[in-house]
Structure formats: structure tokens, C-alpha cells
Amino acid sequence: MSRDMSRKSALCLALSLLLMGQVLFIRWQEGREPWTQYQRRYFAAQKLSARQPQVVSLRLPGGKVELCLTCHLGIEEISPSHPIEEFGCTSCHGGNPLSLDVSEAHQGLAGGGNPAAFDVAGSTCGGPGPNGAPCHEGNPDPEDNLVARVKQSLMSTKAGEVGQARFALGLQPDPFAFLLGDLATAAQLPHPLDGRSQERPFRANCLGRCHLNAGAYGDSSRSYSGGCAACHYLYDPTGTYRGRDVTIPRNQKGHGAEHRLTSRIPYTQCNLCHNRGTHSLATMTFTFRQDLGATTPVLGQGRAPSWESRKQAYYIPQESYSKCEVSLDCIDCHTRHEVMGDPKDDNHPLTAKVEAQRIQCLDCHGTRSAPPASVTLTDPNDRVFKDPRLAELGLPPLAVGSVVGFTSRGDKLPFVRFVGTKVTLYSKVTGKAFPVPIVFGSGCEQSPEQQSADACHRCHDLSPNFQATSH
Ligand code: HEC
Ligand code: HEC
Ligand code: HEC
Ligand code: HEC
Ligand code: HEC
Ligand code: HEC
Ligand code: HEC
Known part of the structure; x- marks a missing residue:
């Protein structure tokens, strides 16, 4: 050599x-990069010991590349109508899709992490979507344009509660909602109670929370999201995450149960704001219920909450209710126009809850003088056919010729089906079928003129405080 x-x-x-x-x-x-560590934690949690960390690059139809999934590997697809391979992550969240550094990737996240918050929802949920098409704003059919309308609803502005408080203090002649003028929410009113001494506690204990702008109710240990997410992004009563994304802390309260948008909204979600406690106008305080404890149902673990736990948690203890007001979920009765606003009201601000109200007891039960109203579906393009819950819940098909419920305010009830004189309600949350008992022709002793819930509750009240009346 x-x-x-x-x-x-x-x-x-x-x-x-x-x-x-x-x-x-x-x-x-x-190996020291955070993203490889998240992936290792994910592989360990999913028992995928053979897998090696790898940059995950998602290429969207327009050619845009996103690396978010490199860290958020286990995250659930947000919903079948927002498929991951079409929407990716940044079309809703914003952020920096090419960075693998945690803080750089999150720079400019929409709504500080909640893209459905109302300060940003106009351009996120409002669209345009990844293919340039309008999403929940800017469509030819006003029924599809939801963002501006939900932002103006009473649940968002709290104008109804201001009206009631002002009425109680003698500051306005009726309990109607306070007209906000150009203001977006009642929290922005400079002097909601005309400078009275109660103004400061009213603002802190009422206007500041439990509405769609503030997020749902949060106590010192929890906070829940606001905007469209307040209803559509489900929390369980523990307020913690149970999905598969290891970056989301599992033992920290204030997280949705899963990364999921749904319109199968259970009563527990509405009750993040509703039925949490009682207001006192005299002291301007809000007292949280003490009876919501261990028996509060935990959702999403394949277990439907029991009748007893529903009955306990559904309403504040002094409330009256009939069977269906507990066995059904809020959205089985309250229609989309009631919770998200009605295009018919677009040009006039709602002044009272009764104007927002769409459903009445008689819409399902009829009265002693008439059976409940129904309508036959005739338009093959009717939006009721497009409801994804019909397939998700495996309900009997809905078709032209089907007969469904119809409220006296003109809303269809496509989950209330009429076959001959038989009426069946299908739960929008579980799909369970409930035969609807009909008043017409029954032994019910109501007066056909007295159809308010209060009038029915005089005889039909399952609450423990019910005093039987003579009949
Ligand atoms: C390098 C890893 C990494 C990358 C890349 C990454 N994330 Fe995250 N993300 C995390 C971690 C870790 C958290 C948990 C909270 C935190 O530490 O900020 C998180 C939290 C979040 C949150 C919740 C924020 C909050 O305050 O509630 C959102 C939303 C989010 N990420 C979206 C994205 C999007 C969209 C992308 C791509 C543009 C992305 N992430 C890229 C690691 C990453
Ligand atoms: C259709 C819009 C949409 C898409 C697409 C979307 N998200 Fe989200 N995401 C949301 C909403 C709404 C929330 C709930 C925010 C809240 O309630 O604070 C959320 C929450 C999150 C959170 C916070 C969860 C928590 O409990 O802290 C993370 C992390 C996240 N998204 C990451 C992603 C990633 C990664 C992608 C892409 C794979 C993605 N998202 C796609 C709408 C979307
Ligand atoms: C107060 C609760 C609540 C809020 C806030 C809310 N929604 Fe809804 N949304 C519902 C309910 C309940 C349904 C199902 C209605 C039904 O069963 O007919 C629904 C249905 C929908 C649907 C299904 C299709 C349709 O048009 O009926 C879409 C899409 C939707 N919401 C989008 C949004 C958007 C976007 C926002 C924010 C601007 C929003 N929602 C805010 C309660 C809410
Ligand atoms: C983020 C808190 C919050 C959530 C979540 C919420 N609500 Fe409300 N809701 C309110 C507030 C606050 C009011 C009263 C506003 C007022 O009168 O000023 C209200 C009023 C109502 C009203 C009467 C007035 C109207 O606008 O129709 C109905 C009915 C109603 N809610 C049903 C529901 C249902 C059903 C759900 C679940 C799908 C729900 N709410 C979820 C806060 C909330
Ligand atoms: C079985 C049907 C049904 C169910 C289930 C139901 N409601 Fe109602 N709700 C009604 C009817 C009917 C009215 C109108 C009351 C009247 O006629 O006086 C009403 C009135 C209301 C009002 C306005 C009156 C008020 O007291 O301020 C609110 C707010 C409300 N419901 C919220 C809810 C919430 C939140 C849930 C679920 C936790 C729910 N409802 C469940 C049928 C129902
Ligand atoms: C969306 C349809 C719907 C609306 C609106 C509705 N109910 Fe019901 N109701 C039902 C269904 C379904 C049942 C059967 C519930 C079950 O089996 O758990 C029922 C059962 C009842 C029963 C029990 C009858 C019996 O056989 O013991 C009474 C009483 C009743 N409802 C009263 C009311 C009152 C009062 C209201 C208004 C506050 C109301 N309902 C609104 C659908 C409705
Ligand atoms: C004065 C008392 C009284 C009032 C008020 C009243 N009911 Fe009844 N209701 C009855 C009695 C009694 C029955 C028969 C119970 C039985 O047959 O076991 C009944 C039966 C019913 C049934 C069951 C029908 C069946 O076939 O099983 C429904 C549903 C019902 N009522 C709804 C209502 C609604 C909705 C209202 C309010 C608009 C109302 N009731 C007001 C006394 C009353």
C-alpha cells in the first residue's frame, strides 16, 4: 500500500x-425539538411504539402547505362538514403554517385560539372558505348567513336582562329589551342603570359573563369559549379535554371535550350559561347553585345521563317543569331561529324574549280543541333534507311527502314526524324516538285559551316543590 x-x-x-x-x-x-417529543408522547399514548417522529406536511387543494399536524398529530377532525384535507387548520385558526416553533407557529392565531369568538367570527366562520366560497356569511340565501345575526341576538347582547333590570328599578316603563343603538353589547353601555349605585355590581355580576361575547360561564377554575363555539364546541361538566392531541393539557380546565363542532347540542351545553344559579335584583348578586356536584352528568363517554341526574341538573331547583322539559334536550324544542336568530327579524332589533320565542307547548301537543299543526314537505331543495344529523343518527328518512311538525310562528320541526295521527319526536342529540302524547281527545283538563307553560305547569309539574291543585 x-x-x-x-x-x-x-x-x-x-x-x-x-x-x-x-x-x-x-x-x-x-430529538430535542418539541415536535418530536409531542409525537413520541402521542405514539406512546396510542401504543404505536414502532413509529418514528416525522414532519407531517398537509398539502391543501390550492397548493398551500401546513405543518401544524406535526405537533397536533392526534387532533380530531373538527367536523365532517369541515374536512381536514380541505380546510386544514389555518383556514379557521390563522397562525404560521410553515413554522415548527411553538410560539412562531401560533403567531396571529385568530381570536387568541378561539376562531369562533365574535371579534373574529366575521372573517373566520363568516368565510370565505378554503375554496373561496362563502361560508356562514355572504350567501344568497339569508338563512345561511349567521354571524351578524347571532352577534345581535339577545344571548349575545344581554339587552333583555338590561331591560328587565331597568324595569325593576323603575327606569323604563316595560321589561322589554333595551335598545342598544350602535353598541354591540349591553356591556358597552356607559350607564346601563342611569348611574345608580347598583350599576357597578350589575356590570360585574351580570353583564360581564354568561353571554356569547364573554364566553359561557366561567368560575375561578374554569372558562368556556364564546361566540359560535359557546353552543357548537362541546364541553363536558369537568371542562377538560379527552381527545387524542397530546399538546392540549388534559388535566387543565377550560377545554372542550374534543376538537369537534356539532349541532347535536345537549342540554348541558346550553346550561353552561342557563340554570347555573339565581340573580337577585335587590342585591345585584348572582348566587351559583350548590346542588350541582358529583351527579352532574359527564357527556360523550357513551353514557346517556340518567333521568335522575337530568332531573336534578336541568333547571334551577325552584323551577317548574313537565316530563318532556327534562327528558328532551333544549334544542328538541327551541328551533334554530330561536337560538341563532331569524332573517325575518333582520331589520328590526328584538325588544322582547317573546319575539325571539318560536316554540309553544301546543306546537307538539295540540290543544283540547285541535291536534298539533303539521306541514307536508314539498320542495326537494328544502334545507331540512341537508341536516347532517339525519344520517349521523340513523333516523327514518325524510323525503318529499313527509309530514313534519309546524309551529304557529312558521318554523318546521323536521324531527317531529307525523304518520297518520301518530306523532313521534326524534332526539337531535341521541336519535332516540319519543312518542308525543296528544292533548286533543285525551283526558287533559286544560283551557284551550291558556297555553303558556305556566298555565300547563299548574297541573303538570314534576318538580319536588309541586303543590297538587284540585282536579
Ligand atoms: C411545534 C409544535 C406546534 C406547532 C407546529 C403548532 N402547534 Fe399549536 N400548540 C402546540 C402546543 C404545545 C399547544 C399547547 C398550548 C401552548 O403551549 O401554547 C398548542 C396549542 C394550540 C392552540 C390552542 C391555543 C390556545 O391558546 O388555546 C391552537 C388553536 C393551535 N395550537 C393551533 C395551531 C395551528 C393552527 C398550527 C399551525 C399553524 C399550530 N398550532 C402549530 C404546539 C404546536
Ligand atoms: C372549521 C374551523 C376549524 C378548523 C378547520 C380547525 N379548527 Fe381547531 N378549533 C376550532 C374551534 C371553533 C375551536 C374551539 C376554540 C375554543 O372553544 O376556544 C378549536 C380549537 C382548537 C384547539 C384548542 C383546543 C383546546 O382545548 O385548547 C387546537 C389545539 C386546535 N383547534 C387545533 C387545530 C388544528 C391543528 C387544526 C387542523 C388540523 C384545526 N384546529 C382545524 C375550529 C377549527
Ligand atoms: C345559542 C346557541 C348557538 C349559537 C351561539 C350558535 N348556534 Fe348554530 N346552531 C345552534 C343549534 C341549536 C342548531 C341546530 C338547530 C336545529 O336543530 O334546527 C344550530 C345549527 C347550526 C348550523 C346547521 C345548519 C343550519 O343552518 O341549521 C350551522 C351551520 C350553524 N349552526 C352555524 C353557526 C355559526 C356560524 C354560529 C356563530 C355565528 C352559530 N351557529 C352560533 C345553536 C347555536
Ligand atoms: C354563552 C351563554 C349562553 C349559552 C351557551 C346559551 N345561552 Fe341562551 N341565553 C343566554 C342569555 C344571557 C340569555 C338572555 C339574554 C337577555 O335576555 O338579555 C339567553 C336567552 C335564551 C332564550 C330566550 C331568548 C332568545 O333569544 O331566544 C332561549 C330560548 C335560549 N337562551 C335558549 C338557549 C339554548 C337552547 C341554548 C343551547 C343550544 C342556549 N340558550 C345557550 C346565554 C346563553
Ligand atoms: C319540551 C320543550 C322544551 C324544552 C326541552 C326546553 N324548553 Fe325552553 N321553552 C319551551 C317553551 C314552550 C317555552 C315558552 C314558554 C311559554 O310558553 O311561556 C320556553 C321558554 C324558554 C325560555 C324563555 C322564557 C324564560 O323563562 O325566560 C328560555 C330562556 C328557555 N326556554 C331556555 C331553555 C333551555 C336553556 C332549555 C334546556 C336546558 C330548554 N329551554 C328546554 C319549551 C322547551
Ligand atoms: C318539540 C315537541 C314538544 C314540545 C314543544 C312540548 N312537548 Fe311535552 N312532550 C313531548 C314528548 C316527545 C313527550 C314524551 C316525553 C317522554 O316520553 O319522555 C312529551 C310529554 C309531555 C307530558 C307528559 C304526558 C304524560 O303522558 O305523562 C306533558 C304533561 C307535557 N309533555 C307537557 C308539555 C308542556 C307543558 C310543554 C310546554 C312547556 C310541552 N309539553 C312542550 C314533546 C313536546
Ligand atoms: C287543570 C289541569 C290541567 C291543565 C291546566 C293542563 N292539563 Fe294536561 N292533563 C291534565 C289531566 C288530568 C290529564 C290526563 C291525565 C291522565 O289521563 O292520566 C292531562 C293530560 C295531558 C297530556 C297527556 C295526554 C295523553 O294522551 O296521555 C298532555 C300531553 C297534556 N296534558 C299537556 C298539557 C299542556 C301542554 C297543557 C298546557 C297548555 C296542559 N296539559 C294543561 C290536566 C291538565
Whole structure:
């Protein structure tokens, strides 16, 4: 072997050692990258021991590339109508899709992490979507434009509660909602109680929370999201995350149960704001219920809450209710126009809850003088056919010719089905079928003129405080 050759091979050896070192160094460095650690935690949690960390790059139809899934590997697809391969992550969340650094990737996240918050929902939920088409705003059919309308609803502004408080203090002649003018919410009113001493506690204990702008009710240990997410992004009563994304802390309160948008909204979600406690106008305080404890149902674990736990948690203890007002979920009665606003009201601000109200007891039960109203579906393009819950819940098909419920305010009830004189309600949350008992022709002793819930509750009240009346 010549000296030249041996020098060459020594050099070769040195070079390959260097290269190997470099590769090892990069591997070592990569192993310390947060994203590889998130992936290792995910693999461990899912028992995928053979998998090695790898950058995950999602290419969307328009050519845009996103690396978010590299860290958020286990995250649930937000919903079948927002498929991951079409929407990716940034079409809703914003952020920096090409960065693998936690804080750089999150720079400019819409709504500080909640893209459905009302300060940003106009451009996120409002669209346009990844393909440039309008989403929940800017469509030809006003029924599809939801953002501006929900932002103006009483649940968002709290104008109804201001009206009631002002009426109680003698500051306005009726309990109607206070007209807000150009203001977006009642919390922005400079003097909601005309400068009275109660103004400050009223603002802190009432206007500041439990509405769609503030997020749902949060106590010191929990907070829940606001905007469209307040209803559509489900929380369970523990307020913690149970999905598969390891970056989301599982033991920290204030997280949705899963990364999921749904319109199968259970009563527990509405009750993040409703039925949490009682207001006192005299002291301007809000007293949280003490009876919501261990028996509060936990949703989403394949277990439907029991009748007893529903009955306990559904309403504040002094409330009256009939069977269906507990066995059904809020949205089985309250229609989309009631919770998200009605295009018919677009040009006039609602002044009272009764104007928002769409449903009455008689819409399902009829009265002693008439059976409940119904309508036959005739338009093949009717939006009721497009409801994804019909398939998700495996309900009997809905078609042209089907007969469904119809409220006296003109809303269809496509989950209340009429076959001959038989009426069946299908739960929008579980799909369970409930035969609807009909008053017409029954032994019910109501007066057909007295159809308010209060009038019915005089005889039909299952609450423990019920005092039987003579009949
Ligand atoms: C390098 C890893 C990493 C990347 C890349 C990454 N994230 Fe995150 N993300 C995290 C971690 C960790 C958290 C948990 C909260 C935190 O530490 O900020 C998180 C939290 C979030 C949250 C909740 C924020 C909050 O305050 O509630 C959102 C929303 C989110 N990420 C979206 C995205 C989107 C969209 C992308 C891509 C543009 C992305 N993430 C890319 C690691 C990452
Ligand atoms: C259709 C819109 C939409 C899409 C698409 C979407 N998200 Fe979300 N995401 C939301 C909403 C709404 C929330 C709930 C925010 C809240 O309630 O605070 C959320 C919450 C989150 C959170 C916070 C969860 C928590 O409990 O802290 C993370 C992390 C997140 N998204 C990451 C992603 C990633 C990664 C992608 C892409 C794979 C993605 N999202 C796609 C709408 C979307
Ligand atoms: C107060 C609760 C609540 C809020 C806030 C809310 N929704 Fe809804 N949404 C519902 C309910 C309940 C349904 C189902 C209505 C039904 O059963 O007919 C629904 C249905 C929907 C549907 C299904 C299709 C349709 O048009 O009926 C879409 C889409 C939707 N909401 C989008 C939004 C958007 C976007 C926002 C925010 C601007 C929003 N929602 C805010 C309660 C809410
Ligand atoms: C983020 C808190 C919050 C959530 C979540 C919420 N609500 Fe409300 N809701 C309110 C407030 C506050 C009012 C009263 C506003 C006022 O009178 O000023 C209200 C009023 C109502 C009203 C009477 C007035 C109207 O606008 O129709 C109905 C009915 C109603 N809610 C049903 C529901 C249902 C059903 C759900 C679940 C799908 C729900 N709410 C979820 C806060 C909430
Ligand atoms: C069985 C049907 C049904 C169910 C279930 C139901 N409601 Fe109602 N709700 C009604 C009817 C009917 C009215 C109108 C009352 C009247 O006729 O006086 C009403 C009135 C209301 C009002 C306005 C009156 C008021 O007291 O301020 C609110 C707010 C409300 N419901 C919220 C809810 C919430 C939240 C849930 C679920 C926790 C729910 N409802 C469940 C049928 C129902
Ligand atoms: C959306 C349809 C719907 C509305 C609106 C509705 N109910 Fe019902 N109601 C039902 C169904 C379904 C049942 C059967 C519930 C069950 O089996 O758990 C029922 C059962 C009842 C019963 C029990 C009858 C018996 O056989 O014991 C009474 C009483 C009643 N409802 C009163 C009311 C009152 C009062 C209201 C107004 C506050 C109301 N309902 C609004 C659908 C409705
Ligand atoms: C003065 C008392 C009284 C009032 C008020 C009253 N009911 Fe009844 N209701 C009855 C009695 C009694 C029955 C028969 C119970 C039985 O047959 O076991 C009944 C039966 C019913 C049934 C069951 C029908 C069946 O076939 O099983 C429904 C549903 C019902 N009522 C709804 C209502 C509604 C809705 C209102 C309010 C508009 C109302 N009731 C007001 C006394 C009353």
C-alpha cells in the first residue's frame, strides 16, 4: 500500500466519521425539538411504539402547505362538514403554517385560539372558505348567513336582562329589551342603570359573563369559549379535554371535550350559561347553585345521563317543569331561529324574549280543541333534507311527502314526524324516538285559551316543590 493510498483512506475515514457525527448531531438535536417529543408522547399514548417522529406536511387543494399536524398529530377532525384535507387548520385558526416553533407557529392565531369568538367570527366562520366560497356569511340565501345575526341576538347582547333590570328599578316603563343603538353589547353601555349605585355590581355580576361575547360561564377554575363555539364546541361538566392531541393539557380546565363542532347540542351545553344559579335584583348578586356536584352528568363517554341526574341538573331547583322539559334536550324544542336568530327579524332589533320565542307547548301537543299543526314537505331543495344529523343518527328518512311538525310562528320541526295521527319526536342529540302524547281527545283538563307553560305547569309539574291543585 503506498503512502498516498493510506493517507487517502485516513482522510476518507475522518470525513465519514465527521459526516456520521453530523448526522448523529442533527438526530440528537431533532430529538430535542418539541415536535418530536409531542409525537413520541402521542405514539406512546396510542401504543404505536414502532413509529418514528416525522414532519407531517398537509398539502391543501390550492397548493398551500401546513405543518401544524406535526405537533397536533392526534387532533380530531373538527367536523365532517369541515374536512381536514380541505380546510386544514389555518383556514379557521390563522397562525404560521410553515413554522415548527411553538410560539412562531401560533403567531396571529385568530381570536387568541378561539376562531369562533365574535371579534373574529366575521372573517373566520363568516368565510370565505378554503375554496373561496362563502361560508356562514355572504350567501344568497339569508338563512345561511349567521354571524351578524347571532352577534345581535339577545344571548349575545344581554339587552333583555338590561331591560328587565331597568324595569325593576323603575327606569323604563316595560321589561322589554333595551335598545342598544350602535353598541354591540349591553356591556358597552356607559350607564346601563342611569348611574345608580347598583350599576357597578350589575356590570360585574351580570353583564360581564354568561353571554356569547364573554364566553359561557366561567368560575375561578374554569372558562368556556364564546361566540359560535359557546353552543357548537362541546364541553363536558369537568371542562377538560379527552381527545387524542397530546399538546392540549388534559388535566387543565377550560377545554372542550374534543376538537369537534356539532349541532347535536345537549342540554348541558346550553346550561353552561342557563340554570347555573339565581340573580337577585335587590342585591345585584348572582348566587351559583350548590346542588350541582358529583351527579352532574359527564357527556360523550357513551353514557346517556340518567333521568335522575337530568332531573336534578336541568333547571334551577325552584323551577317548574313537565316530563318532556327534562327528558328532551333544549334544542328538541327551541328551533334554530330561536337560538341563532331569524332573517325575518333582520331589520328590526328584538325588544322582547317573546319575539325571539318560536316554540309553544301546543306546537307538539295540540290543544283540547285541535291536534298539533303539521306541514307536508314539498320542495326537494328544502334545507331540512341537508341536516347532517339525519344520517349521523340513523333516523327514518325524510323525503318529499313527509309530514313534519309546524309551529304557529312558521318554523318546521323536521324531527317531529307525523304518520297518520301518530306523532313521534326524534332526539337531535341521541336519535332516540319519543312518542308525543296528544292533548286533543285525551283526558287533559286544560283551557284551550291558556297555553303558556305556566298555565300547563299548574297541573303538570314534576318538580319536588309541586303543590297538587284540585282536579
Ligand atoms: C411545534 C409544535 C406546534 C406547532 C407546529 C403548532 N402547534 Fe399549536 N400548540 C402546540 C402546543 C404545545 C399547544 C399547547 C398550548 C401552548 O403551549 O401554547 C398548542 C396549542 C394550540 C392552540 C390552542 C391555543 C390556545 O391558546 O388555546 C391552537 C388553536 C393551535 N395550537 C393551533 C395551531 C395551528 C393552527 C398550527 C399551525 C399553524 C399550530 N398550532 C402549530 C404546539 C404546536
Ligand atoms: C372549521 C374551523 C376549524 C378548523 C378547520 C380547525 N379548527 Fe381547531 N378549533 C376550532 C374551534 C371553533 C375551536 C374551539 C376554540 C375554543 O372553544 O376556544 C378549536 C380549537 C382548537 C384547539 C384548542 C383546543 C383546546 O382545548 O385548547 C387546537 C389545539 C386546535 N383547534 C387545533 C387545530 C388544528 C391543528 C387544526 C387542523 C388540523 C384545526 N384546529 C382545524 C375550529 C377549527
Ligand atoms: C345559542 C346557541 C348557538 C349559537 C351561539 C350558535 N348556534 Fe348554530 N346552531 C345552534 C343549534 C341549536 C342548531 C341546530 C338547530 C336545529 O336543530 O334546527 C344550530 C345549527 C347550526 C348550523 C346547521 C345548519 C343550519 O343552518 O341549521 C350551522 C351551520 C350553524 N349552526 C352555524 C353557526 C355559526 C356560524 C354560529 C356563530 C355565528 C352559530 N351557529 C352560533 C345553536 C347555536
Ligand atoms: C354563552 C351563554 C349562553 C349559552 C351557551 C346559551 N345561552 Fe341562551 N341565553 C343566554 C342569555 C344571557 C340569555 C338572555 C339574554 C337577555 O335576555 O338579555 C339567553 C336567552 C335564551 C332564550 C330566550 C331568548 C332568545 O333569544 O331566544 C332561549 C330560548 C335560549 N337562551 C335558549 C338557549 C339554548 C337552547 C341554548 C343551547 C343550544 C342556549 N340558550 C345557550 C346565554 C346563553
Ligand atoms: C319540551 C320543550 C322544551 C324544552 C326541552 C326546553 N324548553 Fe325552553 N321553552 C319551551 C317553551 C314552550 C317555552 C315558552 C314558554 C311559554 O310558553 O311561556 C320556553 C321558554 C324558554 C325560555 C324563555 C322564557 C324564560 O323563562 O325566560 C328560555 C330562556 C328557555 N326556554 C331556555 C331553555 C333551555 C336553556 C332549555 C334546556 C336546558 C330548554 N329551554 C328546554 C319549551 C322547551
Ligand atoms: C318539540 C315537541 C314538544 C314540545 C314543544 C312540548 N312537548 Fe311535552 N312532550 C313531548 C314528548 C316527545 C313527550 C314524551 C316525553 C317522554 O316520553 O319522555 C312529551 C310529554 C309531555 C307530558 C307528559 C304526558 C304524560 O303522558 O305523562 C306533558 C304533561 C307535557 N309533555 C307537557 C308539555 C308542556 C307543558 C310543554 C310546554 C312547556 C310541552 N309539553 C312542550 C314533546 C313536546
Ligand atoms: C287543570 C289541569 C290541567 C291543565 C291546566 C293542563 N292539563 Fe294536561 N292533563 C291534565 C289531566 C288530568 C290529564 C290526563 C291525565 C291522565 O289521563 O292520566 C292531562 C293530560 C295531558 C297530556 C297527556 C295526554 C295523553 O294522551 O296521555 C298532555 C300531553 C297534556 N296534558 C299537556 C298539557 C299542556 C301542554 C297543557 C298546557 C297548555 C296542559 N296539559 C294543561 C290536566 C291538565
